[in-house]
Amino acid sequence: MVRKLEGPTTNVTDLELSIAKNPNLQKVYAITVVTPMFGGGYLAGQIDTERLVRTGTVRGQLRFWWRATRGAAYENVYELRKREAEIFGDTSRPSCIKIWIEPTSTESTSKIHFPKYALYSAGKEVDAAKKSSVEHTIGHTFKLHIIYKQPFDDITKSMDLEEIERKEIEPALWAWINFGGVGARTRRGCGSLFCDGISPTIDNCTPEHFLSWFDKHIEKYELKLLQADQSRDWPTLSNQIKTRSRIEEIKDAWHEAIEAYRLFRRRANQEKGKPRPGRSHWPEADSIRTITGMAHPKHNKKYPASKPEKLISFPKAQLGLPIIFEFKQQMDEDKELSYEERRKRRHWEKEPYKTQLVPKGKDRLASPVILKPLSCTPHKSLGIIAILNQPRLEGAELKQNDRIVKQLGTKEIYPNVSYDNNPMQDNKKVYTSAVEAFLNSKEVEKFCESTNLKRY
Template structure:
């Protein structure tokens, strides 16, 4: 049997005093940035090439971008070390900031937490061709078509413009703040959000006064900022794209009243004209034969040649445009020419019949906003080269064949335009392209 008894004053419970917590650390002030996209957003959702109406800007995507740009700024070392030691050092420092897979030693949690608030979801991007008609962004007569070609075969492809969002980054220590602010500057200057950022989609403009400390008005000031961030890091793991004070740069001042979209279209036009050097066609709506060596090299490789192209324009068995990035799809329209062929980087050092790997272009091309100023920017990563590696070509007649990308100095001189002028000033096709750009 249980009895309820009211406690007397003598039997009341005495609670211990609660001690005040001393030396309580104030919360770390987050980094807050507001951004506007000055070129349209391609993709960015779960499905490639599609916008996600529920998560237009994904925190996981931005964290991935920041991780890439941290490597591009801070992945190097001040001291010479073996390749494995450089990789291990970079991974340890990167993991301390951005996390890693959990193991018995730690949870692997990231010290960087990203929050996104979309302020303006923008609207569907409309493209008007020179004839005044609205066309798909990937159309041949679109000013941006040369960058948007991955969308040609996508039925649900969508791009949006006018997007604005607020980015909040929470850190675990104040020491991480300075490093992350530099990474943010590199991302907003050289990178973007979504797909095809190296060809000008998803370009960011920072709307905060905090970015004035990183403003630049010419190439020398831009190089100065890069030098201040990189410091004396001179040793990088192989294959890690990174910024460098000596990297190839072109910073082009816009013409009067040019918008970011105008600048972007001009850069793409220059790039297209260089990559698509052709003879004048003899038939309406036919642009003529390519002056580059790849088509004739493919014909020799497959032992298949169109009756219209009996006489080769090039005798070089190389694929130099692969330096701009891989894969490349070669499409022949004549029935007696080789079928569609795909050029990819060799998957490993030993030749194999595998599909091969991608090689992300080391060159980026985009408009860039430095506070209130607009420029056209072309930049080439250090540490991102083919380094003489082979590539593989595949089509219906050959399962896979090893080919080379690089051309020699003597071969470069034989690649000429329709006026018989050399198209390459040296064996590097990217360097040759940059020398056609006036700043």
């Protein structure tokens, strides 16, 4: 016999009803969405206004953050998946936790607009998502119900449910609430969450106390964090975290984090008297020109001039893939030329065609950089930049029209080169890690101490 609990959207058995009567085996968490969601519905890039947060989505998030927290203690994927199956189930055994979502409010309480760069390259769904998300998701509250049920197979029937809650689920829940979110683009702060009792208090959210609060939870949950130069075959939480110098309104902290990242990734020559930046200080554009043999006459010399000749380097691959490179095909100077003069140019005297950089053998690689407002109330937060330890990227492919034009290895992805205005170096050292270069950049320094936004 199956009966339906009042409120939840999922059917549960009589056994689970009896388990639910034991308060030690059932937990309920009231959670608030504090930044607009992007996606999360049954259509890519769109929200479902009737059911903003889905049970399956939350279960997937808890599994991800379980791997990111508890997972570092396992040496290989086999050991990880064995333990994960014991907790969350697989095709051969049921899960020992049952979760469901009970929506309690769908009315938006405020308007916070997406920072432009948070949805950069997110696709054609962006415009529609911006309007519907801002109208429906901020301030949406829901209850997460978790029932811990005793497994009945020979392998896991002796598992202590309270230990599972304390050591396995609570760390994943803590990390998800504070460093993750709901929907897509959560690593860019979309769909960020607040939960009283799991989110830090205002006192713990100050720059002076935040890292202590973080370390206490790592100790409480007995988590093993890897060093910056270590990784597993899956992303894991690290203690590489940068914070703002003060608690702010959620929208301000969010915009500051995104702006620091945008400015770092878009470092370019700023010519006097011109509103738009000029040629990039990053090596990718000139590398593509070298590989394809194509360049506008204005760009047929490397920039900056101190850059090594015919350098092929793609360090931004470490920050997430794919990356799409679209070159400006008509320069301002070309407007003064006649049609015949422009037509006479050889194909190699034009800028390269649209080019895409993808991880070898895959379609995408999620960024290890988390940029978000970590909320201490539904309206106040501490802006953070946090890093996930991810496996080293062993290869990438440069494509034009789905055709591979260049295979890239670690030498090109983790370059060790020096030249003027190189974003991968500062006055102290040359970095081979783009993540490390970002954490030590002038943009992150400003993020921590003052502001990157032109608003004060």
